[in-house]
Amino acid sequence: MVSVDPTEHEIAELGPKIKDVEDLDELEEMLELEEGGEDRDPVKTLIEGRIEKLSADDEEPDPSEADLTELTVADIANLVRGIEDVDVLEDILERERDGKERKSAISQIENRIEDLTQDDDGEAAEVEYVPPEEKYPELDHPTSEKRWVEGTVDGDYRDMWVYCETQQGELIDASKEILGKASELMAGYNEEYDEDEAVVAVLIGEDVSELAEEAVAYGADRVVYQEDERLERFRHKPYTEIFCSMCRDSDFEWRDYHEPRYTVFPATNNGRDLSALVQAELDSGLASDCSDLYIDSATISNPAKTGTPGDNKVFERVLHMPRPDFSGFEYSTILCIDKPHRDFHPQGASVIPGTFDLPDPDPEREGEIVEHELELSEEWFHVEVTDYDQLEGGVDLTGNEVVVALGRGIGEDPTKGMELGLELADAFEEADLGLSRGVITASYQFDGHVEDYVAEERQIGESGQVVEPDLYIAAGISGAVQHKVGMDESDTIVAINTDPDADIRGFSDYYIEGDLFEVLPRLTEALKEGEFSRAVAEVSDD
């Protein structure tokens, strides 16, 4: 008798039902019923699949006799998971050691034995500490030689150190964002743990002392800087040496600890480079490209960290460092936690630029600024920068008193329109030319002398620049909302348009109904004669 007659069910219902059938004979019978009845291919596949699976289960090798050399590591892992008898496991372990001696297989078996023995005695023994040099004598492990490995056991750690990258003599936004966040995090930290730890900004470069005040304004409590003309461009060797020397070797009075508690770097090209080197030099880990940071406690059961299998231990003051995995598929939160006999400090992260909001600087903020003077070895500079290129800075329209903007109204004669716009801009003391996107993406043919002006760097609007000049003159622009958001904060807006229903009229102070090819030259003339306002007022239709 079968419990499920496949011919009485839809395919979709059968899937789960068939999965519950454990009896091979019953399945065979079901298969026959289906063949004799509706004979649906997918149903047969389902049943056959189940039969295959069950018979495969039946064929599982007897662990005490299985030929380990025939099994993959994964097979062995599956095999040992089902074994409860420690003796059988010991036997398998021995055979694997005599046989293929696969490390991962051996550790699988050992782990299983450990699990079982631990359950047996109830209480588990503390993991015995063997220094890495002894545990892995065959490894010529670089950490064994490092001065600081043993030095940072049960060390003292304080403060959050932030690497402030600069470009062209300015703090980059990512540095400011991180300073803002760091100051917020440490304020919360100090309150929570009743501490008085600081945000320490690190500035390295040429003439960086000029930026120290700014770093304070953005959230640093202390600024440590080192400047030297050889540090004009980022070079990872001297920068790493300086950073580590500042935070580990310096003898500032306030730095009464071994290493920083936390370090944060911007995940820029240079920041990524530096963060990896610094964290390795300080013998800790790094969570790169993080998309958030917060400080919290964490409950950990991993015996490698707690020292005692089966125990949960609460770690305090842990920097939680979430980062996207697998192209944003999932997020992992990275924790950098000390283990017995070895500390993992500083807890270090690099943060994707733009992750945190750009804070408003607070010029009233106070902080201590100190210079660090490490002697720079010539050897660190043996890589010579022979040439470099600056990516095009583009046109910055934001600082102008006046912006003359042209739109598709120039379509009749685009070159002429550009000339007229440029002439008007030239007649002002501080003015530049802006464009609507409609012009930039057009097929207009411009003559050589104006062609260079037609570029996205002059676009005003949602996907271009946002400007707020005293005077914005929009000629031949309809006033699409995407353009509007780039200019409607301007003090005075003058629109020139042939269409009295153009949207721009609604948010202009002066609207001149007319052909820009006539109106622009008249404005230029009036301006030269010093009568611009009157000219606008006279011709304005609003």
Add this chain to the structure above:
Amino acid sequence: MTDDYEHFEAVVVGAGPGGAAAAATLAEAGVETLVLERGVDAGSKNVSGGLIYAEESAPYTIDSIFDGFREEAAERPISEYYIHNLAGEKVKTFDLSDIHHHDTEWCDAVLRRQMDSWLAERVHEKCRDTGGGLLTEVRVNGLLREEGEIVGVTCDEIDPITADVIIAADGVNSELARDAGLMDWEEPDEWFQGVKAVVDMDPGAVNDRFGVESDDGVAHLFSGDLFQGVRGGGFLYTNEDSLSIGTVFHLDSLTEEEAEPHELLDSLLTHPLLDQWLDGEYHEREYSAKLVPDSKKAANPSPHQGRLLLVGDAAGQMQAQGPIIKGMNHAVTAGGLAAEAFAEAKSRGNPDSAGDLYEKKLVDEGVMAKLRPQRYRMTRTLSESDLVTKVAGGVLDSAVGRAGVKLFDGAIERAFNSPFLLGMIPDTRTSYVTVPRVVGEVLGERIDAENTIEPPELDDRIGDLTYDVGDPHIELVDNSFAASGAAVAACPVSAKDFGGGCYREETVKTNGSEEKVVSLDTQPCVECGTCAVVADTEWEHPAGGKGVEFKDG
């Protein structure tokens, strides 16, 4: 070399109904499945009119794969179905409920953002159990080949991925189908263009104005002389607290008439007949558009190549059964069958036979017969010729023809309700425009209403959409008006004398001679696919997460 890449048993490209059905069915069969979707969220790129059918004869329906679909992901069930034949101010309404209910287990209105993102959550869960999952904001940009054989996919955002089977459920304008040479984007007569507005309406108002209960809904179709002679029609479906109102036109007819899709939509929205439902109020939540394949011409009878299987719109499996549009349900069926074919082929130790098996299943399960009805192929050459159209149109308009229409009033309604006859309807003016118009004129009653609503202007429609603008994804290869000018009108977000659209007509003067050209700005693009067919372009989808984001769809 390809050994270094991440490998999955199955990669499904696209998380519309076709991809969701395929992925869920694969995962159910224990196949390790990765789904890649380019939108910020599944559904953020997708548009449909909105009626999803569960056909009695279909081997898979959306709710057989996804429990709770109707309660959680759909809007109102649609129990009534009418078509209105319009002629000027006159209308003759037929009740098409028979054909609507024919072979129909149920039919619900849906909004795609909500529907697809609901499906995606379930798909992700199911696939995760197999070691895979669903990734959004990843655009697949081509097929990965090794020694000429398809072995995987390449993406804009992540490293190439290899797989034993690749299910392309990437919708209309499938880049994978094109890459494999299985579909082309050449002939306008293989496509429809659908344009839609989602209109806000309080649930109580929907109930009152349409005379339905809160858990019930209705569909109204429109044809006749309100669309400037363009072949196609309009629809209105009731959602929970909104209406989906739109139009679907043959793309070749649209370009021939140089009609503006947004204006045609507006002529429907402002038609006096709609006043009874809109009641002078109109708030448009979203404007959207998408190409729709016409399976009668576009469905590929052998939609696979090597490890690549196409399902849904990617394979042209979109059936226009007279006024009834069935794309989502067939995508679901095809997705299920493709998955089943792979699972079966794999269990027989021959995964490479999945394609052939899939093709066979499409035939055995009767899907192909629905998509490419024999009757249509036989009558097409004759009835679509211009001469026959003219003669038929002439006859219908003549006194004799009109008398016939009068005599056969009931018979016409019955004819509309026959799936057999609908499968035969030729794509001519006669069926789309002349018959409905004459029916309306001869049999219709006057509509005594004034529709005062004002639909938004095109620039406001564009302004209301959400864009994350990336690099231009469409390149104009030939900007002469002769090659690409048709897009100025046909692009649903462009128009003649409108500077804010994607395609704009311009005059270039060089040395005294004047030339008409078009320019393109892809920022307002809603990725409908029209210009891939009607203009000379290199057309791709934007990178993952970029481009337009529909909130309703």
